[in-house]
Amino acid sequence: MTDAPKRTPLYDLHVELGGKMVDFAGWEMPVQYPMGIMGEHNHSRAKAGLFDVSHMGQVILRGENVGEKLETLCPQAYATLKEGKARYGFFTNEEGGIMDDLIVSNAGEYFYVVVNAALRHQDIPHMTANLDGVEVTEIFDRALVAVQGPSAENVVGDLCPAARDLKFMETTVADINGVECRISRLGYTGEDGYEISIPDDKAVDVCRAFLAHDDCEPAGLGARDSLRLEAGLCLYGNDIDQSTSPVEASLGWAMQKRRKEEGGFPGAARVQKELAEGAAKKLVGIKPDGRAPARQHVEIQCLEGNTIGEITSGGFGPTVGGPVAMGYVSAGHGQPGEKVNLIIRGKVQPAEIVSLPFVQQNYKR
Amino acid sequence: MAIYYSEEHEWVLVEGDTATIGITQHAADQLGEIVFVEQKEEGDDFEKGDEIGVIESVKAASEIYAPVDGEVVAVNGDLEENPGKLNESPEGDAWIYKIKLSDASQLEDLMDLDGYKALIG
Numbered sequence: 112m113t114d115a116p117k118r119t120p121l122y123d124l125h126v127e128l129g130g131k132m133v134d135f136a137g138w139e140m141p142v143q144y145p146m147g148i149m150g151e152h153n154h155s156r157a158k159a160g161l162f163d164v165s166h167m168g169q170v171i172l173r174g175e176n177v178g179e180k181l182e183t184l185c186p187q188a189y190a191t192l193k194e195g196k197a198r199y200g201f202f203t204n205e206e207g208g209i210m211d212d213l214i215v216s217n218a219g220e221y222f223y224v225v226v227n228a229a230l231r232h233q234d235i236p237h238m239t240a241n242l243d244g245v246e247v248t249e250i251f252d253r254a255l256v257a258v259q260g261p262s263a264e265n266v267v268g269d270l271c272p273a274a275r276d277l278k279f280m281e282t283t284v285a286d287i288n289g290v291e292c293r294i295s296r297l298g299y300t301g302e303d304g305y306e307i308s309i310p311d312d313k314a315v316d317v318c319r320a321f322l323a324h325d326d327c328e329p330a331g332l333g334a335r336d337s338l339r340l341e342a343g344l345c346l347y348g349n350d351i352d353q354s355t356s357p358v359e360a361s362l363g364w365a366m367q368k369r370r371k372e373e374g375g376f377p378g379a380a381r382v383q384k385e386l387a388e389g390a391a392k393k394l395v396g397i398k399p400d401g402r403a404p405a406r407q408h409v410e411i412q413c414l415e416g417n418t419i420g421e422i423t424s425g426g427f428g429p430t431v432g433g434p435v436a437m438g439y440v441s442a443g444h445g446q447p448g449e450k451v452n453l454i455i456r457g458k459v460q461p462a463e464i465v466s467l468p469f470v471q472q473n474y475k476r
Numbered sequence: 477m478a479i480y481y482s483e484e485h486e487w488v489l490v491e492g493d494t495a496t497i498g499i500t501q502h503a504a505d506q507l508g509e510i511v512f513v514e515q516k517e518e519g520d521d522f523e524k525g526d527e528i529g530v531i532e533s534v535k536a537a538s539e540i541y542a543p544v545d546g547e548v549v550a551v552n553g554d555l556e557e558n559p560g561k562l563n564e565s566p567e568g569d570a571w572i573y574k575i576k577l578s579d580a581s582q583l584e585d586l587m588d589l590d591g592y593k594a595l596i597g
Contacts, residue, residue, distance in 0.1 A: 148508060148509060148535065149509045149534055337534065402511070402559070403512050403514065404511065404512060406537065426534065427512070427532070427534050429534075434511075
């Protein structure tokens, strides 16, 4: 029974709402509801989608100087992360590859970290072993949901006025329907919205309260993937992994100036060398000219016919109204506007390198 | 006129020595929202079991396998611009090919509607 997929506190609600359940990273999660992936995607761009992301790992870090200690594992400036602020980051390995990406929040009395579902079992021991004097506690009794879209402020704010006052990448604790929740204004769709950590026994009640709002509909993993792809956000395991460096992954923006200059994180030598001299490859946006989606592992060629890289994420972008993709191309390629060819099922399909994101981000700054 | 079904969830509507083929509503429902169809061209011939096209939904790519031997005599070009029609009327307007049958005896290996209903439960 150890291999049976786990269920989140919202499992019964997903089934009640008609969710089509699939095994994802060892969890039984809804890939879509009766509205369908495209409908849920479009609804999340137009109004608001409610996503269950309870499979992700929630972790509390307590101790002295937690932010400074996190800097020994991550190339982010967490020592200077102000109370009430959240920041995207990643653990690097000794070779400068990305072990996982995460969101770190300074909650005042402690740090709150959210890591990928599939890497909980790597990340918790990694922090426990390497953060001296820090108590690392994985949270097992709270659900995590995301409310994403232009109506998210009303969906959440109608129940919790404090949520309206948060700006992008800010976090607080506040009551929703009498339940104490951690509310962070961020997400994985490119839209304004929140991620909300809720005690597991109250999670269904709080979600029902969100869904009672006319603008809020449940959305599954399918829409989550197409939304993040259009927003140009990396998916760990597809676009970034143990071998790809943050410079290759075009994540230079996520490393603060002081950290890039000082180093002091695992693999800093490679990262600093690539920052100075350029990386061997880089992650770019790719827009196929035709209608055929270019999925993971599709070969990218330059017009002369040499292989220059591979698609790492790709599919149909409902907001774009056509196929969208991201992939790596070798150094010397990757300028927006560059024409390339994709080899899809043996056929040459023309495409163009484009700036990310495909859909303008809509954050509340 | 007779209609047959394959285990790969295709229907084959036979009129004399030609047939219209497409995917079943059950298949379309399983695939999810269809966004792209890759088709063979008029004049292409194929054998039973050959890949004769690809249907891409928002979820994944799925091959279409030839239910019988034959030759493409007409392609439903409407699907190139309107792949979503395959979700709306896969057993009607959104047929995929008209073909000339090479070996009508192969139809005996396919199922009738009752057989297909039993297959999909």
